Amino acid sequence: MSEYIEYKNGEFVVGGNPLVGALAGDGIGPDIWKATKMVLDAAVAKAYDGKKKIAWRMLDAGEEAYAKTGSYLPEETLAEIEKLKIAIKGPLSTPTGGGIRSLNVALRHHFDLYACIRPVRWYEGVPNPMKRPGDLDVVIFRENTEDVYAGLEWSAGSDEAAGLEKYLVENLGAKIRPGSALGIKPMSPEGSKRLIRMAIEYAIEHGRKVVTMVHKGNIMKFTEGAFCQWGYEMAAAEFPEVVIPEAELWEKYDGKLPKGKILLNDRIADAMFQQLLLRPSEYDVLATPNLNGDYLSDACAAQVGGLGIAPGANVGDGIAIFEATHGTAPKYAGLDKVNPGSLILSGKMMLDFMGWNEAGSLVEKALQQAIAGKKVTYDLARQMEGAEEVSCSRFAELIVAAM
Ligand code: NAP
Numbered sequence: 001m002s003e004y005i006e007y008k009n010g011e012f013v014v015g016g017n018p019l020v021g022a023l024a025g026d027g028i029g030p031d032i033w034k035a036t037k038m039v040l041d042a043a044v045a046k047a048y049d050g051k052k053k054i055a056w057r058m059l060d061a062g063e064e065a066y067a068k069t070g071s072y073l074p075e076e077t078l079a080e081i082e083k084l085k086i087a088i089k090g091p092l093s094t095p096t097g098g099g100i101r102s103l104n105v106a107l108r109h110h111f112d113l114y115a116c117i118r119p120v121r122w123y124e125g126v127p128n129p130m131k132r133p134g135d136l137d138v139v140i141f142r143e144n145t146e147d148v149y150a151g152l153e154w155s156a157g158s159d160e161a162a163g164l165e166k167y168l169v170e171n172l173g174a175k176i177r178p179g180s181a182l183g184i185k186p187m188s189p190e191g192s193k194r195l196i197r198m199a200i201e202y203a204i205e206h207g208r209k210v211v212t213m214v215h216k217g218n219i220m221k222f223t224e225g226a227f228c229q230w231g232y233e234m235a236a237a238e239f240p241e242v243v244i245p246e247a248e249l250w251e252k253y254d255g256k257l258p259k260g261k262i263l264l265n266d267r268i269a270d271a272m273f274q275q276l277l278l279r280p281s282e283y284d285v286l287a288t289p290n291l292n293g294d295y296l297s298d299a300c301a302a303q304v305g306g307l308g309i310a311p312g313a314n315v316g317d318g319i320a321i322f323e324a325t326h327g328t329a330p331k332y333a334g335l336d337k338v339n340p341g342s343l344i345l346s347g348k349m350m351l352d353f354m355g356w357n358e359a360g361s362l363v364e365k366a367l368q369q370a371i372a373g374k375k376v377t378y379d380l381a382r383q384m385e386g387a388e389e390v391s392c393s394r395f396a397e398l399i400v401a402a403m
Pocket of ligand 1: 028032090091092093094104308323324325326327328329330338339340341342379
């Protein structure tokens with residue numbers, strides 16, 4: 001009998017036959033979802049000898065949902081995700097014209113999925129631009145709800161911008177060129193602390209050694225500077241036994257991190273782009289405000305050649321949606337052609353998140369083996385010497401065969 005996953009005392013409680021939500025998505029979504037389901041089901045069956053099984057609950061969203069119900073994100077879908085607590089989704093196209101700005105943003109806001117988590121590591125054989133791509137192995141926690149992404153901006157010449165400009169000039173002495181477009185960058189102690197807390201908890205649970213807050217606090221002192229300050233304050237109050245701030249590392253430990261401890265440090269965002277290229281092995285878990293995290297996630301993924309196979313998740317308290325990080329690539333829709341790797345690895349993340357790490361490792365190892373076998377989808381094949389191009393579904397079959 002399948003059962004709903006529960007969330008009790010801050011923990012997900014997952015039985016042997018959990019109901020998990022699945023949104024295939026638009027464009028190439030159905031192709032990569034089919035491949036992903038095949039791989040995840042096979043890994044779970046293999047890892048647990050058939051004693052565990054995911055009961056997939058298919059949910060409507062995107063263009064098909066719109067055609068059926070007149071809504072891109074039907075109420076029933078939202079209500080069911082709320083009950084299911086864990087779901088995986090393919091890409092959704094952004095409706096053109098008015099209405100919803102982006103379905104992904106709408107989902108994040110609706111469920112307050114405040115952390116966008118992107119693990120980035122290299123898989124042997126994946127073409128990449130680096131000399132030692134394997135040196136980069138980071139997990140990025142990007143704040144998802146605040147910062148310049150909060151949607152608080154007004155166009156140049158609008159009444160709203162003019163009103164705000166007037167207030168800022170008259171009351172705060174701001175110097176603003178008349179007729180400017182204006183945007184607001186809200187960052188709260190609560191929003192920042194909960195994100196950094198989640199990154200530290202992840203580091204503790206996964207044996208990671210360093211959490212780095214990436215900010216532009218030298219320029220934006222009261223927003224990004226405060227993000228970093230709130231992080232240090234929260235860590236001192238909530239993780240005093242485990243977390244050592246960088247300043248203390250030198251004062252008390254001669255620069256050497258004691259066993260079992262986690263280093264909390266911070267880096268200025270622009271310098272961090274250099275650091276990740278020049279000294280990638282020094283970084284581990286990154287906690288960032290929204291915009292920095294957006295840039296860093298793609299830059300890191302490109303470094304390991306994995307933009308097409310980079311996994312991701314949007315997570316809040318008691319709810320998590322795992323997703324392909326690329327879009328719907330409409331020109332390839334229904335051709336059984338594209339790489340399902342991003343959604344498959346997001347599925348691996350999901351299995352780990354559910355505590356089904358054995359199945360998660362099987363997925364990762366088998367995918368690695370399939371790539372090493374050089375029978376890969378077009379995107380990898382065109383960059384790998386001696387590789388044979390296979391379809392999306394064939395690639396999934398090869399992954400299953402490698403288990
Ligand atoms: P895209 O769908 O990511 O596609 C851009 C290009 O990336 C494709 O043409 C293809 O490159 C490559 N690509 C993407 N996924 C791939 C895969 N699985 N395997 C191999 N190659 C892959 O970006 P877009 O064209 O800018 O966006 C299309 C739609 O997706 C838009 O409506 C956008 O709003 C939406 N979108 C949704 C999400 C999401 O749901 N999370 C994210 C981003 C965009 P080549 O042409 O070189 O083969």
